[in-house]
Structures are given as structure tokens and as C-alpha cells.
């Protein structure tokens with residue numbers, strides 16, 4: 001029942017809303033994104049841009065008060081997960097899709113040892129060979145620089161933040177899922193450990209032939225490990241393409257701003273310029289027009305009224321009125 | 337293990353301090369009550385023609401300390417007596433030691449209180465989980481409301497209601513005394529059946545008095561655990577429903593053990609009212625009667641034993657907590 005090859009993932013027109021006192025507000029406003037089989041895709045974007053919401057949608061696990069309002073998430077071998085429910089959905093989670101969630105430092109039951117929880121996981125997914133599962137877990141932990149045997153005998157409170165994150169990664173990989181989603185998997189780690197862990201994630205990805213999605217705040221991490229890169233802003237994917245190209249020749253004004261803001265990538269500290277303004281929150285995402293226009297240096301008239309559709313050219317998808325088009329008012333119908 | 341010992345010794349120290357305060361208080365009360373019962377007794381005996389020596393010994397036997405000498409040496413004598421299990425003699429039942437009277441009353445309080453607590457704990461916790469999970473359902477609502485209602489009613493009112501319903505309106509159970517006097521005491525069917533019949537209403541009252549609190553506490557505890565990150569993580573890993581349920585239940589029950597001690601203490605205190613209502617010969621009734629009879633030695637002794645019971649309940653609840661929570665058991669800061 002487990003796939004032996006990397007699945008492709010196609011997210012289409014996904015709208016996810018959260019219920020707030022001001023009504024249901026969209027955290028994802030019709031996002032489309034494909035993960036090619038066998039690749040590592042990165043998602044970057046400021047806090048609140050909807051990265052975690054998108055990642056959770058891949059497991060149909062958006063938490064109340066949120067819900068998937070529209071759209072589909074097709075995963076090879078699973079079908080449209082938006083329509084999965086009950087046991088079918090539970091079995092897909094963990095076994096088909098491994099997930100490291102953002103608060104991975106608190107992802108363990110405080111009353112049980114890591115090893116016991118691993119056995120619980122094995123039983124939940126009907127593993128017959130539990131000793132082999134423990135052995136795999138020890139090996140994975142060992143690769144990430146931990147004493148596997150000791151960690152399995154430990155309770156959460158006996159592990160440091162960085163150790164817990166690595167345990168979280170182990171849980172996502174140990175069942176041999178072929179789609180792995182990591183939401184900020186290395187935030188609690190120092191630079192050196194972070195680099196080492198990312199290398200292991202990449203190695204395991206290649207060894208097993210996975211499809212991997214990594215969410216990160218850190219452009220450096222994205223540059224290091226990903227094959228393709230999606231940039232999110234205000235619940236939209238504003239640019240998506242091969243990582244080297246997106247970082248080397250960004251097209252969307254937001255991507256350009258992000259890259260300029262990072263000394264390491266822009267090359268010169270003097271040239272690093274922080275992006276002016278603040279990212280929108282659920283309540284302040286504009287209901288019409290481009291979500292980025294308040295902060296955009298290239299804003300034109302049409303940006304105030306028409307939300308730019310994503311357009312794909314030479315393997316690059318960009319959603320901006322000013323990219324590759326004349327900077328004059330445009331009739332929206334042309335782009336629908 | 338070290339933390340457990342540390343916590344335990346902390347509890348023990350606090351418990352001993354509490355016991356010391358209670359004993360000292362009852363010494364001060366007995367010694368300072370208008371009319372000074374100790375002195376009064378001593379003088380009464382002398383008037384009755386006893387020699388001062390004999391009167392002194394008789395009074396000492398009655399109160400557990402000598403009426404002569406400085407207040408301080410009387411106090412030391414009194415504490416010393418207590419340490420040797422000497423609680424003095426009862427005034428209202430001459431010739432009987434306070435310890436003996438308390439000993440025979442204690443079982444009538446401790447067993448019903450423990451039984452009632454256990455019953456309400458099991459019921460309240462189970463229904464609390466249900467109320468938390470079915471928060472929006474009708475039954476869940478009803479449970480939560482019944483919990484808040486019961487929680488707000490004072491114990492003695494519950495006791496009176498129970499009497500009114502089960503022995504007046506719908507007389508199916510006895511509401512007076514511990515057992516029918518028609519049956520010969522011993523290990524025989526009719527006697528035991530009568531014991532159980534008579535215990536039912538007091539136990540029910542204890543259970544009802546604390547059950548509302550358990551539902552509410554468990555409901556809010558489950559709601560908190562449901563919002564914890566690790567539950568979501570377990571869901572995202574596809575843990576089976578049974579395992580998920582166990583994760584939730586065990587984590588949610590944990591904080592309730594701290595309330596268990598509190599609840600036991602409250603019920604021991606409530607025994608004063610409840611045993612009066614049911615004319616049940618436990619420590620509570622004993623305390624009430626000793627106050628009525630101005631039997632100060634008995635009063636002090638009963639008070640002391642009730643205090644010890646609360647302290648012991650505290651320590652037992654804490655030990656249970658430690659057994660379940662590895663953070664306490666293994667002694668980490670987290």
C-alpha cells in the first residue's frame with residue numbers, strides 16, 4: 001500500500017478561511033502550486049503569509065476555527081486529500097505523508113518516552129516488525145548526531161529544543177512516507193547543526209526518492225537545499241520556479257525586496273535594504289487588487305483593483321501586473 | 337526519585353506544622369476557655385474529697401496534661417502525651433480514653449468519605465471527558481450544567497435533599513444511624529446488608545457533593561489538553577483513535593490529583609454536617625457532640641485526627657501524582 005516512488009502533488013485554487021470575530025477571512029486566497037515528483041520544494045515568506053496553513057492543507061489538517069473552503073489537493077496515490085475523511089485520512093497521515101510541524105519542540109506526549117510513542121505510532125499503522133522500527137529510528141537519530149538508544153528512553157522534558165526537533169524529523173521519516181513536509185524544521189538549532197540536519201534531510205530525500213516540501217523563514221536554508229522555490233505573500237504564491245533562478249533573477253517585486261533585504265545573498269551589507277512596511281494580517285489583506293501593493297515600488301493603477309493572476313513563462317510562475325507586460329492599465333479579462 | 341523524596345518531605349513538614357498548630361490551638365483553647373475546665377475539674381475533685389495528688393493524677397488522665405506547674409511545662413507534658421498516643425480521657429463518657437472513642441468512630445467517617453470520593457471521581461472524570469468532547473451536544477451541555485449546579489450547592493443542603501428524596505418522599509433507604517439494631521453484629525448477611533443500606537445515603541451525599549467539581553475540572557482539563565501541540569502532532573502522525581484517547585485522558589487527569597487532596601479535605605470537613613444529618617457515628621458527629629457536651633479533650637482529639645486525615649490524604653494524592661507524571665518522578669525542572 002505504500003508507494004515506492006515519489007508522488008507528485010498538485011494544489012489547485014485552494015482557499016482556506018479562518019473564522020474570526022470579523023467573519024471568515026481567507027488565509028489562502030486561491031493558491032495553486034505543484035510539487036514535481038522527487039524534488040525538494042521550498043516555501044519562503046514573511047510570518048503570516050500562509051505557509052503553515054498551506055502545509056497543513058496537504059494533510060487536510062487545517063485546524064478549527066479554520067477550514068478548507070474551496071480547491072483541491074491531489075497527491076499521487078492518495079487522490080484529492082480534501083475529500084478524505086475518517087480512517088482513510090488517518091492512515092494517510094504519517095504513513096503516506098510525513099509531517100514535521102512548526103511547534104515540533106512540543107510534539108511529544110510528556111508522559112511517555114520517545115520509544116513508547118514510536119511503538120504507538122507503529123501499532124497505529126499496523127507495523128508487524130516493531131523491533132525493526134526501533135532500529136530504524138535509532139539509526140536516523142544517530143545520523144542526526146544523537147545517541148539513538150538514549151533518546152528513545154527519554155521523556156520530552158529530558159531533551160533540549162534542538163533534540164526535540166530532530167526527534168520530530170525522525171518521526172516524519174521513520175515510517176518511510178514518500179511525501180515529507182517540514183514546517184520550519186530547524187529553527188531551534190544553531191547554524192552548524194542546522195546545516196548538518198538539512199544535509200541529512202537531503203540525503204534521505206535522495207536515498208529514498210521522496211518528494212519533499214520545506215517551509216522556512218531563512219533564504220539561506222532555501223538556497224542550500226531546495227530544487228524549486230515558492231514565495232508566499234498575503235495568502236498567495238507570488239513567485240515559483242527553480243531555486244537558482246528565483247534567487248538569481250527574481251521577477252516579482254516582493255521576491256526582489258526579500259532578497260535585497262538579506263546581506264548574505266545580496267552580497268554587500270551596505271546594500272542590504274530592509275523591506276519597507278509590514279506584512280498584512282488576516283484582517284488587513286486587501287479584498288481586491290494586489291495584496292502587495294501597499295509596499296510595492298512598481299505599483300501601477302490596475303494593481304488597486306485587480307488581483308494579478310499567476311502567469312507561467314519559462315518554468316517560472318509570477319503573479320504581478322508589472323512583470324513581462326506593458327506598464328499601462330490592462331483589461332483584466334485578458335488574464336483570466 | 338530525589339524529587340519525590342523532596343516533595344514528600346516538604347508535604348510532611350507542612351503536615352506536621354499543621355498538626356502542631358491544631359494541637360497547640362486546642363491546648364490553648366482548653367486552657368483558656370472561660371471557667372478553665374482543667375482547673376475546674378481539679379477543684380471539683382478536691383471538693384469531692386480527693387487528695388490533691390490523686391486529683392492531679394485524675395485530671396491529668398482526663399486532659400492528657402497536668403493542671404499544675406507553669407503553662408509551658410503543662411504544654412510540654414501535653415505534647416509529650418500526644419506523642420505517646422495519649423489523647424486523654426473523655427469527660428462525657430467517663431472511664432473511656434479519647435483515643436478509643438475516636439478509633440471506633442474513625443471507620444464510620446473514613447470509609448464513606450473514601451467510597452464517596454472514589455465514586456464521584458470515577459463518575460465525574462468519565463462524564464467530564466464526555467462533556468469536553470461533546471461540547472456542543474445536548475448531553476454534553478446537560479452534564480456541564482449539572483456539574484456547575486451541584487458544585488454550587490453546599491454539602492449539607494445536598495445531604496438534606498438526599499434525605500428528603502430517598503427516605504421521606506420515596507422511602508427506600510434508611511437515613512439514621514449506621515446499622516439496624518435488630519441484627520447481631522458480625523460477619524453475617526443481614527448485618528452487612530443493613531450496614532450497606534445505612535451507608536448508601538451518606539456515601540451518595542459525599543459523592544454528589546464532589547462530583548460536580550470533578551466534571552467541571554475534568555472538562556476544562558480535557559479542553560486544555562486538546563489544544564496542546566502534541567495532540568495535534570499525534571493526529572498529524574496518524575495515531576489511532578484509541579491511542580489518541582489515552583494520550584488525552586492521561587494528560588488531562590493529571591492535574592486532578594492535586595484537587596483530589598483538596599476534595600478529600602473538604603469532605604472530611606463536611607463530615608461534620610453530613611454525619612449530623614444522617615446521625616452517623618463518625619468523627620464529624622463526635623466533634624459536634626463533644627462540643628455540645630463541652631468535652632474538650634474529646635474535641636481536641638477529634639480535631640487532631642481529622643487534621644491528620646487531611647494531611648495523610650494530601651500526601652497520598654501527591655504520591656499518586658508522582659507515580660503518573662514522569663516529570664515529577666524523574667526529577668526534572670521542566
Ligand SMILES: Nc1ncnc2c1ncn2[C@@H]1O[C@H](COP(=O)(O)OP(=O)(O)OP(=O)(O)O)[C@@H](O)[C@H]1O
Nearest residue numbers: 018027046047048049050051052053064065281282
Ligand atoms: N487558528 C487561527 N485562527 C485565526 N487565524 C489564524 C489561525 N491560524 C492562523 N491564522 C492566520 O492565518 C494566517 C496564516 O497563518 P500561517 O500560520 O499559515 O502563517 P505562516 O506563514 O506559517 O506564518 P509563520 O511564519 O509565523 O509560521 C495568519 O494571518 C494567521 O494569523
Ligand code: SF4
Nearest residue numbers: 290293296303320321
Ligand atoms: S501587481 Fe502591482 S502592486 Fe502587485 S506586485 Fe505587481 S506591480 Fe506591485
Ligand SMILES: [Mg+2]
Nearest residue numbers: 051052053102
Ligand atoms: Mg507557520
